[in-house]
Amino acid sequence: MPRVNGVGVQVEDTKICVVMVGLPARGKSFIAQKAQRYLQWLSIPAKTFNVGNYRRNDAPHPTADFFDTSNPEGEKKRRAAAKAAVADMLAWFRQGGVIGILDATNSTKERRRWVLDTCNQEGIEVLFVESKCDDEALIMANIRDVKTTSPDYKGQDPETAAQDFRNRIRMYEKVYKSVDEDGDENDLTYLKIMDVGKQVIINRISDYLQSRVVYYLMNLHIRPRSVWLSRHGESMYNLDGKIGGDAGLSPRGEQYARKLPDLVRQSVGDDRPLTVWTSTLKRTIATARFLPGDYNQLQWKALDELDAGVCDGLTYQQIKDQHPEDFAARDEDKYNYRYRGGESYRDVVIRLEPIIMELERSEDILIITHQAVLRCVYAYFMKKDQAQSPWMNVPLHTLIKLTPRAYGTDEVRYPANIPAVSTWRGKGSTAKHEDPLPEAM
């Protein structure tokens, strides 16, 4: 049987090392962590190997001189750190890793050639991803970020740290060669991102998985924005403890729909029109219908609730009675279990992939959707474990605001304070409505 991965595509024995390239403060680690999160969300084994972390074992708080290539001591330690990171990465590939990300400057042709040869010897493809940025404001923002967050400067005076970091960048600039800038690296597979996507160069992308990574990275932007998530208002099916279907809102669900514009205004403000995405099902469209008229609204089939197939319209008690084996199998592995004639959470993630891509490209969006779909979208932004996400509690009548930052996502919740049943369900339970356990929060 073929191996099938999260993107619904055969990966066979493809292994890719994504090699970051660029001067310090060019957003390499930002790109690396986004790529890793995206791939893991798609169930593709991905891991980042940060050479700086290895170097810190030997040199925890180096000054800029350490990065001077004419300093043999520093050079030796930095080379040793790169070797150690690559060795660990190769060991990880041998244990089933699919996409390893080498997060370092890799700023010389020699270093890049060495990584390429070392990987190729083990049958690993190499994709160089260079972030090239001459926009002073962006670089300064990154420097400010580094001086306050990098372990290299822990406990140091911020101004001294910033000055030292600028000196460090200067050391790298002395030897830095942009990928293929001399035209003698055109055999390499690479993606060059200039000024955060203003221009992009793609060279010799040869297979599907590479093209997926490249397309995702092309679509990233760093303009500030937020994503708001809400389930539909309480539905008539929710009251009965039935799953699936296309029911209308309950009277309390209706109340939530009427209150949602206030909740949104409270969180967003008046002057920032949102784009609203709903599913094609009645309960999400009804929930969105009192939002301001200048909000564009768009219905996506891909945001429809997980299809419960033969169990559509049943209560959990009925599922247990009529399909006992399915009931047990689903609790056993809720992420992978596919309802007969329906979907698994894994299937939902695959169909949500274009939604995630579009979210990455977009600015402010409000998504009104369903429990399972919201769990998947939330898991993407909050980096939740896929095995756990299907058990997560996402309460009705609550607006969630997510704001992506450089190294994670901030969350704020706005409860509407309109009562609703709980639709959360613990493992093995057939209760119509039960209180979520603390670990599901």
Place this chain on the structure above:
Amino acid sequence: MPRVNGVGVQVEDTKICVVMVGLPARGKSFIAQKAQRYLQWLSIPAKTFNVGNYRRNDAPHPTADFFDTSNPEGEKKRRAAAKAAVADMLAWFRQGGVIGILDATNSTKERRRWVLDTCNQEGIEVLFVESKCDDEALIMANIRDVKTTSPDYKGQDPETAAQDFRNRIRMYEKVYKSVDEDGDENDLTYLKIMDVGKQVIINRISDYLQSRVVYYLMNLHIRPRSVWLSRHGESMYNLDGKIGGDAGLSPRGEQYARKLPDLVRQSVGDDRPLTVWTSTLKRTIATARFLPGDYNQLQWKALDELDAGVCDGLTYQQIKDQHPEDFAARDEDKYNYRYRGGESYRDVVIRLEPIIMELERSEDILIITHQAVLRCVYAYFMKKDQAQSPWMNVPLHTLIKLTPRAYGTDEVRYPANIPAVSTWRGKGSTAKHEDPLPEAM
């Protein structure tokens, strides 16, 4: 209400002029027609305006001298042709066109700036797509193609024609400037494709629709290949005239599954292993199970049959009896009608879009899928009208071979000569099985 287009995304008032750039014989028209076909398949109004066709009104069989920029007469006529093509394109945009493709060499900065300014004045975005190719073998293949197919050389000696065409290219080379080669066109939005995708440069892509076009064009290749299509073998549901479900094969369907390896061998040969894609439903997987073991097999949820929602498992007579309004509404507009709780053909096209993208990237693939899905895939390759494609007859127990060529797709059908019911249905009919009308072929 928002306007929603075929990719499930709001287009609002986006209008894009795709301006081809490149010397003659660089595959510009190939790219233009692929883009147009893809966009039309997604129900995005798209049209190509070929400047050569306008020029031929004035100069049907010009020799190379005509294209010499120092020839004022030729220059004047060529400029008039460009103006006429752009004027028609602008008129078409005003009538609701969304993506117009200007197919010409547009080889000078002045010409490009003129197109940009003219479009921008009407609120139309401009995306330059340059095909740059220095691969002599590819250029020669294109020249051979042009001399035998271009109306410019109709009835002329092929060798004289080829020589004249090479001279014409030389005329263009004298004035040709690659987009942004001097660095003073970096305000333009452009995609530069070098040697058919070996390297790609993307500059200032700013919105979603542009990025979709760019991603599609990035994935095109011109290596020869074929796509084989087959429906599953006759199923137990087919015998009963029921739609949807997840039935197994009938005894005759089983026979087809056993014969399929022979049919495939007859068409493909022994030495070319295929990759086989099926849906996740039993009848397609069962149909694929006797294919050679060295064929990779992959199941795609996106290849599952059109979801008939509340009508799943019913016969057409039952649908008419139980859901008379739906029955009538579907016959009224079969492409857009969405079964309650299920899908429309338009929905299927949206979920097939990643499949098409992957097909464009791939080489030889055999797809075993379902009637409605096969109709959609077939419509893409054969450029069928979307309103007609849901009424097309796709017989059971027949292997279809499609071979994309520069200007169209060749088709061969291999009937297995194993009897099967007809699942084709005419407008208004509730017959269990009926013979397709000639116009459905």
